Amino acid sequence: MELLPNVTMNHYLLVSVILFVIGVAGILFRRNAIIMFMCVELMLNAVNITLVAFSKVWGQSDAQVFVFFIMVVAAAEVAVGLAILMMLYRNMHTTSTDVLDKLKW
Amino acid sequence: MLTEYAFWFLSFVAIFSALAMIFSKNPVYSVLSLILTFFAIAGHYFLLNAQFLAAVHIIVYAGAIMVLFLYVIMMLNLNRLEEDKKSTWMKFLSVAAGGLLLFVLLAVVKRTDEITITAQAANSDCGLVENLGKVLYNDYLLPFELASILFLGAMVGAVYLSKKELA
Numbered sequence: 001m002e003l004l005p006n007v008t009m010n011h012y013l014l015v016s017v018i019l020f021v022i023g024v025a026g027i028l029f030r031r032n033a034i035i036m037f038m039c040v041e042l043m044l045n046a047v048n049i050t051l052v053a054f055s056k057v058w059g060q061s062d063a064q065v066f067v068f069f070i071m072v073v074a075a076a077e078v079a080v081g082l083a084i085l086m087m088l089y090r091n092m093h094t095t096s097t098d099v100l101d102k103l104k105w
Numbered sequence: 106m107l108t109e110y111a112f113w114f115l116s117f118v119a120i121f122s123a124l125a126m127i128f129s130k131n132p133v134y135s136v137l138s139l140i141l142t143f144f145a146i147a148g149h150y151f152l153l154n155a156q157f158l159a160a161v162h163i164i165v166y167a168g169a170i171m172v173l174f175l176y177v178i179m180m181l182n183l184n185r186l187e188e189d190k191k192s193t194w195m196k197f198l199s200v201a202a203g204g205l206l207l208f209v210l211l212a213v214v215k216r217t218d219e220i221t222i223t224a225q226a227a228n229s230d231c232g233l234v235e236n237l238g239k240v241l242y243n244d245y246l247l248p249f250e251l252a253s254i255l256f257l258g259a260m261v262g263a264v265y266l267s268k269k270e271l272a
Contacts, residue, residue, distance in 0.1 A: 034177065065240050
C-alpha cells in the first residue's frame with residue numbers, strides 16, 4: 001500500500017536498510033570509539049523509521065510507543081557509554097580501539 | 106506530489122549525511138553530520154503523521170544526545186584530525202562486509218510481498234499525543250515504569266563512573 005503518494009512501505013524499508021548498513025559499516029570502518037557509538041545511534045534510528053512506517057500502515061500507536069522505549073534505552077546507553085569513555089580517556093589518553101583492546105580474547 | 110519529493114529529499118539528505126558522518130576525519134564534523142541525519146529522520150516522522158514523535162526525536166537526539174557527544178569531544182579535546190592507523194586492506198574488508206549485508210537485506214526487502222491493508226489506513230491521527238498517551242499509560246504502563254528505573258540506574262552509573270577518585 002502507499003503510505004504517501006507514490007511512496008510505498010518498501011521505500012521506507014529501503015531507506016531504513018541503507019541507514020542500518022551505513023551504521024554497521026561505520027562500526028567496522030572506524031577505530032574511534034565515539035564515532036562507533038554514533039554509528040550505534042544511527043542503527044537504532046534506522047529501526048525507528050521502520051517502526052513508525054509500520055505504525056502508519058496498521059493505523060495503530062503501539063509501534064510509536066516502542067520507538068519511545070528505544071529512545072529511552074539509547075539515551076541511557078549514551079550516558080553510561082560516554083562516562084566509560086571519559087574514564088578510559090582519563091586513564092589511557094586515547095579513545096582509539098586499537099589501544100583499548102585489553103578485553104579482546 | 107509534494108510529499109513524494111519531500112520523501113526523496115529527506116532520504117537523500119539522511120543517507121548522504123550518514124555517509125559523511127562515517128568518512129569525515131574530524132569527530133566534530135561527524136557529530137554535525139549525524140545531527141543533520143537526525144533532522145532528516147524527524148522529517149520522515151512528520152511525513153508519516155507522527156508529529157509528536159518528530160518533536161520528541163529532535164528534542165532528545167539533536168538537543169540532548171548529540172550535545173552530550175559534542176561536549177565529550179570538546180572536553181577530551183578530540184577535535185583535531187586524527188591519523189587512522191587502520192590499514193587500507195582492513196578498510197576495504199569492512200566496506201565489503203557492509204556491502205554484503207546491504208545485498209542480503211535488499212534481497213529480503215525485494216522479496217517482501219506488498220502489504221495490502223487498507224481497512225485502518227484512514228486512521229491518521231494515531232501519532233497525536235492524546236492517542237499515544239492513552240496507549241502508553243494503559244497498555245505499556247509497566248514498561249514505562251521500568252524505563253524510569255533504567256534511567257535512574259543509568260544516571261547513578263554515569264555519575265559514579267565519572268567520579269575522579271574511582272579506584
